[in-house]
Amino acid sequence: MYKAIITVKLRPSILDPEGKAIEHALQSLEYTQLSGVRVGKEIELTVDAPSREEAEAAVDTACSKLLANPVMEDYTFALEEL
């Protein structure tokens, strides 16, 4: 059993409206030190696989087929044995 922590982020060239909204809110609240906000997703899940290789393969397929949009997003993940 492995725990996978997957990070899905918009590619740097893609405009991030959620990040822009947060940045604007931070400026309005006078947190002017904070800028360049980008928002992504962190997905945690449990993988029932006998080996690290199989767990990696399963998570990678799930990311590319379902969890990330390969046109607009990049993903990375880390596995942790349970």
Add this chain to the structure above:
Amino acid sequence: MYKAIITVKLRPSILDPEGKAIEHALQSLEYTQLSGVRVGKEIELTVDAPSREEAEAAVDTACSKLLANPVMEDYTFALEEL
């Protein structure tokens, strides 16, 4: 200048409908090895502060006042010097 990577997650006791929906989709696509999905946010931003302590204080305040809902969510963050 520091880069902050903030992770905002629903508290473990709070139901995560987005995670449940992803889990259901994974099961429908026959990725039955994957379960226990929880979805959080990863927020990246730049902090313009002279020292690590001040950067930490600024990010911590922004998290507790704006980025996370203290009733339902937990946050953690890491700072990286730029």
